[in-house]
Amino acid sequence: MADNHFQRRGADFHSDPKIGWIVLLSLILHLVLVLVFSGSFGHHNPPPKRPVYYVDLTQLPVANPRAGRPDGQSGAPKAVKKSTPAPIKKTPPTVKRAAPPTPAKKAVQPSRPTTKAVKKTATKAVRKAQPAAKTTATSSQASANNDTNYQTAMSAVEKMRRNQKRAALKEKLAALASSDSRTGTVAGGGSNAPLGMPDGTGDQAGVSQERWLQARLTKNWSLSKYQVVRRDLECRVRITYNSAGVLTGKEFIKTSGDSTFDDSVTRAILKSRQLEFNPGRQLQVTVTFNLKDLMD
Amino acid sequence: MKSFSKKALLQLALLLTATLLLASGCAKKPAATTTAIPETTVSEDMGQDMIQTEGLDEMDLSETAIDESASEYGVTTAAVSALQNISFEFDQYTLSAEAQDLLVSNAAYMQANPELKIRIEGYCDERGSDEYNLALGQRRALAAKSFMVSLGTDPQLLSVISYGEELPLDPTSSEEAYALNRRAEFKAER
Amino acid sequence: MRLLALLSLVFLLLTAPAAADIEISAPGQQTIPLASTKLLAQGMVPAQIVNDFDQTLNDDLLLSGLFSLVEPNSFLSDARRIGLNSSKVDFGQWRLLGAEGVIKGVCRLEKGKLVVEVRLFDVTHRRLLTGRRYVGAQTDVRRMAHRFADQILKSLTGEEGPFNSRIAYISNTSGHKELYLIDVDGRNGVRLTNHRSIVLNPDFSPTSKELLFTSYRAGNPDLYRKAIYSGQEARVSARPGLNIAGRFRPDGREIALTLSKEGNSDLHLLGTDGSHHRQVTKHWSIDVDPSWSPAGDKLAFVSDRQGNPQIFIFDIFTKQVKRLPTAGKYNATPAWSPKGDRIAFSRLEKGRFDIFTVAVDGSDERRLTFGPGNNEHPRWSPDGRFIVYSSDQSGAKAIYIMRADGSGVTRISPAGGDCNHPAWSGRW
Structure with missing residues (x-):
């Protein structure tokens, strides 16, 4: 049908002005269809956002991270949280760091601990739980050889360890801050801060896959300022991962003109031939590499 | 069944990795090999950069070409107590009134002793570029010479040399030392 | 109709698959992590040789600022395995x-000659980046390491390093100011002159292993040249007055210097045999310290023609003189970078010299040293990556090198001797 319209538009456009309106109508209808199916529809009628209680740095990236919520509604969300225990999760390895602790749940959900000792056991539990869940997940998927599998696991473990540390620190910091601001509440810890991805629109807990990839590629990318003469270099690369997290495409949309620079970018990308998580969908990102932060 | 699908996936992943490597290799070098691990030979570019030890064992430099008996600064000079040093301001070679008075008396001494050949040595303090100071010392010596010539001294009896900031009278770094070092000296040539 | 076009455009944009956009505005690692394994001896090789190579290579690599070295204690079994073929290296x-590159090599003695085979592998791409075999005397082991460091820089940046070169300087260790020669890392020092007078201002010939310098040996600041290996020495210019600051033109065929034969200090060009080619500047002012542009068509020099010493640029062909517009009241010792884009110089401010670089049009001035003491006489390394200079920052004058951005300051001259007037050779 649409084809017909387009064909006819070319022929009859000038002779019959009404056809223009018909085409317009068709376009609008198509547009609405596209909007509905692409999910952009949500913009017009946003569903009630689920509250997010924490930034979960220990979780692996998700396709549709949820949004953050302004602070200060610590009462209500708690109730919601209890009634709807967990948001829909597609990625298997998620060990939840729970929001405000109800002592009874402590055993099951490592909650924000009040003492250092408790914190340690909690993080340990998470540490143990995660790699286990992860490795089973990835091995059932695609890892090409033992070598990469082992390395992937190793680096994942390391990354998680780091993240755990960071999360613990953050929590400590938040606890300090909240003990300053809210004098009354003992339970006012970091997990009380209802946070999520700033640009999140989905319903999954975790960072967005793009953000995760950005951080990983930044870490992978090594280039000395003494390797390049100019600082105004920039290249754009389209990177594609399949749903199993295997790099399937790496295409320079724009090269920088400096082979050393481009080569360093290639290295950075090839260091992550296999993602540590399953995107669960084809993941395609266009990455711009430049040295803006090194310019003086 | 489970193991079979695993295997299939593994194969798929291998295939994808291989194509990927291929693609990435092509981006850089069209002659990239087709296996996942490029480059298979050992010889590579070895042996292309043999160090020619030319010169390396010649490092015990011969100094025989040097005349070891050369005297300190080539020309022998002697201080003449009656001839007084004149001093200058920083980065200047103009003669102060005091310096002019001293030059008048130096010129008078030379006229009284016509057999004397005098070398005027220009010096600077340690501040400033060495090369610039060499030129500045030359200027100072020349300024003293032309003033004495204007007083009637025979220019044939006067030569000049600059030592720049070499050979300071006072090697310390103080205003007093600097003032002392910015000078022209008068030495009898032999 | 326009509305229609607009709508169809919107339609097209919306239906296009939207790839997420990410910007990465700085590398996460600003040094390249390299694993530098020690040479593995094939047969009997003195441990000193292996250690000298390792130390020299690693010092050079760190000095370049390009690399961080992976802690050798963390090396796994592959570091002890001879495997110079990329299919034999366990890149995993x-x-x-976390290494991005790994250096592996072997050494052995063949008929008393030292043979070193060493290679740099790309861990990410699992391939060889560069490989070299060196054959020489056992005492050449440091030179081999310098050469390989240069080679590593070449393969990772496209431009060879400067480590296989020499630095000349003046020292009075012997009681007189004499000319000395050292390696870039401060080793293998030798004294070149025995004038027992005052030797100043060395400059390397760009085309041969020769040095120019000024000496008072004959009672006047005269210009000499000396062949480094043969030790042959000749007086090039002994005109009355100053014969100072001689600088070889980059083609090696002419010498620019300051003469004061007519009483005033001006720049002149001489043939390498000392014959007078032409007078460059003719001005009542002091004109000293010439420095050639790499193309040999311009000379930066110091003149006080505007009152204080400042840097000017003379065009050999048009004979135009232009001031290099810089701030400060006392700017001296210009040194043109080998790429031709910048000029390093020293500025006297508040009684102290510090080193600056500036673009040749006077823009983009950068201060490289911030005291303490005086930092003077900058000269560029042949690749423009480093600057050698003299400094009394720790008391007595000594020779230092730093990267062209002022980082990585390293003292290279031995203690004592008021070391001064450095000059960096071309690639040896």
């Missing part, structure tokens, strides 16, 4: 250590 081990 190196990747695990």
Whole structure:
């Protein structure tokens, strides 16, 4: 049908002005269809956002991270949280760091601990739980050889360890801050801060896959300022991962003109031939590499 | 069944990795090999950069070409107590009134002793570029010479040399030392 | 109709698959992690040789600022395995250590000659980047390491390093100011002159192993040249007055210097045999310290023609003189970079010299040293990556090198001797 319209538009456009309106109508209808199916529809009628209680740095990236919520509604969300225990999760390895602790749940959900000792056991539990869940997940998927599998696991473990540390620190910091601001509440810890991805629109807990990839590629990318003469270099690369997290495409949309620079970018990308998580969908990102932060 | 699908996936992943490597290799070098691990030979570019030890064992430099008996600064000079040093301001070679008075008396001494050949040595303090100071010392010596010539001294009896900031009278770094070092000296040539 | 076009455009944009956009505005690692394994001896090789190579190479690599070295204690089994073929290197081990490149090599003695084979592998691409075999005397081991460091820089940046070169300077260790020669890392020092007078201002011939310098040996600041290996020495210019600051033109065929034969200090060009070619500047002012542009068509020099010493640029062909517009009241010792884009110089401010660089049009001035003491006489390395200079920052004058951005300051001259007037050779 649409084809017909387009064909006819070319022929009859000038002779019959009404056809223009018909085409317009068709376009609008198509547009609405596209909007509905692409999910952009949500913009017009946003569903009630689920509250997010924490930034979960220990979780692996998700396709549709949820949004953050302004602070200060610590009462209500708690109730919601209890009634709807967990948001829909597609990625298997998620060990939840729970929001405000109800002592009874402590055993099951490592909650924000009040003492250092408790914190340690909690993080340990998470540490143990995660790699286990992860490795089973990835091995059932695609890892090409033992070598990469082992390395992937190793680096994942390391990354998680780091993240755990960071999360613990953050929590400590938040606890300090909240003990300053809210004098009354003992339970006012970091997990009380209802946070999520700033640009999140989905319903999954975790960072967005793009953000995760950005951080990983930044870490992978090594280039000395003494390797390049100019600082105004920039290249754009389209990177594609399949749903199993295997790099399937790496295409320079724009090269920088400096082979050393481009080569360093290639290295950075090839260091992550296999993602540590399953995107669960084809993941395609266009990455711009430049040295803006090194310019003086 | 489970193991079979695993295997299939593994194969798929291998295939994808291989194509990927291929693609990435092509981006850089069209002659990239087709296996996942490029480059298979050992010889590579070895042996292309043999160090020619030319010169390396010649490092015990011969100094025989040097005349070891050369005297300190080539020309022998002697201080003449009656001839007084004149001093200058920083980065200047103009003669102060005091310096002019001293030059008048130096010129008078030379006229009284016509057999004397005098070398005027220009010096600077340690501040400033060495090369610039060499030129500045030359200027100072020349300024003293032309003033004495204007007083009637025979220019044939006067030569000049600059030592720049070499050979300071006072090697310390103080205003007093600097003032002392910015000078022209008068030495009898032999 | 326009509305229609607009709508169809919107339609097209919306239906296009939207790839997420990410910007990465700085590398996460600003040094390249390298694993530098020690040479593995094939047969009997003195341990000193292996250690000298390792130390020299690693010092050079760190000095370049390009690399961080992976802690050798963390090396796994592959570091002890001879395997110079990329199919035999266990890249997985190196990747695990975060290394992006790995250096592996072997050494052996063949008929008393030292043979070193050493290679740099790309861990990410699992391939060889560069490989070299060196054959020489056992005492050449440091030179081999310098050469390989240069080679590593070449393969990772496209431009060879400067480590296989020499630095000349003046020292009075012997009680007189004499000319000395050292390696870039401060080793293998030798004294070149025995004038027992005052030797000043060395400059390397760009085309041969020769040095120009000024000496008072004959009672006047005269210009000499000396062949480094043969030790042959000749007086090039002994005109009355100053014969100072001689600088070879980059083609090696002419010498620019300051003469004061007519009483005033001006720049002149001489043939390498000392014959007078032409007078460059003719001005009542002091004109000293010439420095050639790499193309040999311009001379930066110091003149006080505007009152204080400042840097000017003379065009050999048009004979135009232009001031290099810089701030400060006392700017001296210009040194044109080998790429031709910048000029390093020293500025006297508040009684102290510090080193600056500036673009040749006077823009983009950058201060490289911030005291303490005086930092003077900058000269560029042949690749423009480093600057050698003299400084009394720790008391007595000594020779230092730093990267062209002022980082990585390293003292290279031995203690004592008021070391001064450095000059960096071309690639040896």
